[in-house]
Amino acid sequence: MKLQLPTFDNVRVLVAGDLMLDRYWHGDTGRISPEAPVPVVRVRGDEVRAGGAGNVALNLAALGVSATLSGVTGSDTTAADLERLLQQAGVENRFLRHPSAPTITKLRIISRKQQLIRLDFEDAFSDVTAADLLPLLQDAFAGAGVLVLSDYAKGALRDPQPLIQAASEAGLQVLVDPKGSDFSRYRGAALATPNLSEFEAVVGTCADDDALIERGRRLASACGIGALLITRGEQGMSLLTAEGEHLHLPARARDVFDVTGAGDTVIATLAAGLAAGLQLPQATALANIAAGIVVGKLGTATVSVSELRRALHESEGNGRGVMTEDRLLQAVADARAHGERVVMTNGCFDLLHAGHVAYLEQARNRGDRLLVAVNDDASVRRLKGTERPVNTLQNRMTVLSALAAVDWVVPFSEDTPERLIERVLPDVLVKGGDYQPEDIVGYRQVTANGGSVEVLDFLDGCSTTDLISRVRSGARQGAE
Numbered sequence: 001m002k003l004q005l006p007t008f009d010n011v012r013v014l015v016a017g018d019l020m021l022d023r024y025w026h027g028d029t030g031r032i033s034p035e036a037p038v039p040v041v042r043v044r045g046d047e048v049r050a051g052g053a054g055n056v057a058l059n060l061a062a063l064g065v066s067a068t069l070s071g072v073t074g075s076d077t078t079a080a081d082l083e084r085l086l087q088q089a090g091v092e093n094r095f096l097r098h099p100s101a102p103t104i105t106k107l108r109i110i111s112r113k114q115q116l117i118r119l120d121f122e123d124a125f126s127d128v129t130a131a132d133l134l135p136l137l138q139d140a141f142a143g144a145g146v147l148v149l150s151d152y153a154k155g156a157l158r159d160p161q162p163l164i165q166a167a168s169e170a171g172l173q174v175l176v177d178p179k180g181s182d183f184s185r186y187r188g189a190a191l192a193t194p195n196l197s198e199f200e201a202v203v204g205t206c207a208d209d210d211a212l213i214e215r216g217r218r219l220a221s222a223c224g225i226g227a228l229l230i231t232r233g234e235q236g237m238s239l240l241t242a243e244g245e246h247l248h249l250p251a252r253a254r255d256v257f258d259v260t261g262a263g264d265t266v267i268a269t270l271a272a273g274l275a276a277g278l279q280l281p282q283a284t285a286l287a288n289i290a291a292g293i294v295v296g297k298l299g300t301a302t303v304s305v306s307e308l309r310r311a312l313h314e315s316e317g318n319g320r321g322v323m324t325e326d327r328l329l330q331a332v333a334d335a336r337a338h339g340e341r342v343v344m345t346n347g348c349f350d351l352l353h354a355g356h357v358a359y360l361e362q363a364r365n366r367g368d369r370l371l372v373a374v375n376d377d378a379s380v381r382r383l384k385g386t387e388r389p390v391n392t393l394q395n396r397m398t399v400l401s402a403l404a405a406v407d408w409v410v411p412f413s414e415d416t417p418e419r420l421i422e423r424v425l426p427d428v429l430v431k432g433g434d435y436q437p438e439d440i441v442g443y444r445q446v447t448a449n450g451g452s453v454e455v456l457d458f459l460d461g462c463s464t465t466d467l468i469s470r471v472r473s474g475a476r477q478g479a480e
Contacts, residue, residue, distance in 0.1 A: 017150030
């Protein structure tokens with residue numbers, strides 16, 4: 001499946017559901033309590049994050065989506081903390097403040113990146129229904145593409161039909177992260193995203209994929225839901241429609257630290273993709289990639305556009321190697337978003353030899369990513385004469401891209417790479433030879449941007465010109 005990352009700049013998604021604040025206490029543990037067989041954690045720090053439907057909205061905002069959020073909180077300082085967190089991320093908040101019940105809070109104790117225990121502080125909002133949220137959202141329907149219902153069974157979505165019907169009539173696709181065993185409550189939704197445990201709690205244990213597909217199709221059809229996206233942990237995801245179509249996607253995670261909030265990331269990315277114009281299979285594939293990223297983080301977390309784009313290109317084998325200039329600039333931006341230092345060098349690299357390899361390894365050690373800009377064939381002829389290059393541009397770039405030290409290879413057609421350097425503005429610009437740094441093309445631009453320019457030594461006895469001369473001399477001797 002060919003997948004492209006859409007633009008989310010003009011996309012708006014609405015979120016309604018259960019709101020909560022996630023608190024984290026972090027500390028070291030090195031002994032067992034004398035009072036009970038439990039570890040003693042010495043708390044060193046704490047943090048707060050938005051959970052539940054708030055985390056869905058944060059995931060949307062992290063992708064650049066305009067997110068509007070509605071849900072129920074208490075009239076307390078916890079609600080104020082939650083509102084502040086969401087506002088800082090750019091989420092528009094439309095809270096229904098309950099006069100007597102407290103804002104739901106979950107406290108997690110963390111040591112060495114592992115969750116030891118979770119403490120929940122909550123009273124269900126028993127006298128609130130989704131109909132109470134409708135007036136807070138209805139005027140936003142006209143500018144939105146998708147409504148996400150994030151149901152954590154805390155009361156805000158006890159009867160979601162008023163929201164589903166109103167949003168559907170306004171032309172929005174409704175996506176539901178469900179809870180409980182009665183999926184008919186979500187009748188009219190375009191899609192629901194249960195995890196495997198939630199799904200099997202309704203339909204029974206599925207011995208194989210065939211059973212899962214058949215039972216999923218029947219459930220969607222019986223409940224009037226357009227499709228089900230079943231998240232299956234290490235087995236990936238399965239998309240099933242009421243008509244019987246299905247798509248299985250393998251899990252993408254490399255390292256799994258915490259699955260907390262992964263479902264929020266899945267439904268947020270899915271909603272963003274659909275609102276941006278992707279078809280359901282493509283949006284599902286994008287959500288699967290996002291899930292693989294977020295489970296490698298601790299606690300409720302989000303995925304950025306740069307992380308998603310990098311993972312997408314890596315999945316297609318385009319994370320490194322030969323690139324167009326535009327794709328290169330995206331890769332550089334993504335690297336910087338990850339805190340990586342970019343090193344750049346340039347040259348003809350006509351016949352790659354041990355000197356080139358040693359030089360490129362030195363260059364790579366100056367940072368996290370190495371970009372090699374290569375003169376095209378016409379510029380090599382202008383610089384080296386009509387008999388050069390010996391190898392074509394494509395062949396030279398292919399060989400360079402195969403080196404472990406090289407991340408990106410890009411061609412340039414001018415006699416110098418000054419224009420390209422101005423666009424990239426690497427953190428470190430390197431050149432081999434006996435130059436003075438200030439004489440290297442790009443020195444002014446790179447240093448003005450806060451970068452550095454370095455001169456690296458070449459390996460003695462290695463030269464492309466000498467190598468070509470020896471080959472030609474040997475050929476002449478053989479002819480004699």
